[in-house]
Amino acid sequence: MLVGLVSAKGSPGVTTSALALASQWPRTALLVDADPFGGDVRAGFGGGDWPPAAGLAELIVDLRSTTLEQALYRRVHHLAPYAPPVLAGLGCVGQSASIPWSRLGPLLARIDGADVVADCGRFAAADGVMPLLRTCDALVLVTASSLRAVRSAARIAPLLQEATGAEAGDPRVSLLVVVADEPYSAAEIADGCRLPLLGEMPKDAIAAAVWSDGARPGRSFARCAMQRTARQIAEKLASLGPSGRPI
Numbered sequence: 001m002l003v004g005l006v007s008a009k010g011s012p013g014v015t016t017s018a019l020a021l022a023s024q025w026p027r028t029a030l031l032v033d034a035d036p037f038g039g040d041v042r043a044g045f046g047g048g049d050w051p052p053a054a055g056l057a058e059l060i061v062d063l064r065s066t067t068l069e070q071a072l073y074r075r076v077h078h079l080a081p082y083a084p085p086v087l088a089g090l091g092c093v094g095q096s097a098s099i100p101w102s103r104l105g106p107l108l109a110r111i112d113g114a115d116v117v118a119d120c121g122r123f124a125a126a127d128g129v130m131p132l133l134r135t136c137d138a139l140v141l142v143t144a145s146s147l148r149a150v151r152s153a154a155r156i157a158p159l160l161q162e163a164t165g166a167e168a169g170d171p172r173v174s175l176l177v178v179v180a181d182e183p184y185s186a187a188e189i190a191d192g193c194r195l196p197l198l199g200e201m202p203k204d205a206i207a208a209a210v211w212s213d214g215a216r217p218g219r220s221f222a223r224c225a226m227q228r229t230a231r232q233i234a235e236k237l238a239s240l241g242p243s244g245r246p247i
């Protein structure tokens with residue numbers, strides 16, 4: 001199963017939420033940093049301490065001569081026991097155009113024994129990552145709760161539904177609100193975007209810094225608000241299962 005997280009604008013917390021969800025996934029899950037504007041995970045969660053050849057660009061080269069499973073075995077890095085295994089992202093702006101997303105998406109969607117949570121970054125119709133979004137079994141639009149954030153989320157919601165062929169209300173394209181009530185409630189935002197509400201990520205700067213900046217987790221990290229919420233949301237998403245869409 002392939003689940004893509006995407007934002008409309010700003011930096012609402014896609015990378016942070018994707019890592020938190022993958023860490024709490026009820027089955028084996030791999031986090032793929034597919035942000036077309038350049039991956040954040042190496043420098044963020046990885047704190048810059050990442051094996052140089054462990055990333056998406058290297059995996060694409062491997063795929064010329066080996067299977068996806070073997071390439072993943074070589075290129076995926078598991079940095080810490082509390083974290084999901086990660087395929088780090090692209091290093092340069094513009095590199096996204098050279099990634100064969102339409103070939104990679106169906107492969108990631110059907111890995112034997114593992115689901116993939118993909119950080120797809122900010123949505124831009126022309127960045128080349130659209131074929132990856134099209135192959136996702138579920139897409140999550142991540143937004144903050146300001147008027148600016150909600151306006152831009154509402155603009156791209158129909159484009160995501162169109163990309164996946166989801167009808168209105170289909171839970172396969174849903175909304176995740178990061179820090180609701182500033183000032184709009186999650187229900188109001190879902191209504192404005194005409195998307196089903198997947199959930200709300202609470203404000204939890206200490207836990208967020210573990211995922212976004214490689215801060216050391218404290219003793220109560222596993223029980224913190226972000227991780228507990230991520231568990232509930234991950235279970236909801238994972239229960240959708242593969243879409244059965246032909247690949």
Ligand SMILES: Nc1ncnc2c1ncn2[C@@H]1O[C@H](COP(=O)(O)OP(=O)(O)OP(=O)(O)O)[C@@H](O)[C@H]1O
Pocket residue numbers: 007010011012013014015016017035040121122178179201202203204205206208209212213226
């Ligand atoms: N639930 C949260 N509570 C508090 N802070 C958060 C939360 N989620 C994310 N943050 C913080 O917000 C900032 C941006 O997060 P993140 O890098 O995940 O955003 P993004 O949407 O991936 O951004 P970009 O589009 O630049 O890749 C980080 O400093 C992160 O620690």
Ligand SMILES: [Mg+2]
Pocket residue numbers: 014015016035040119121
């Ligand atoms: Mg990001």
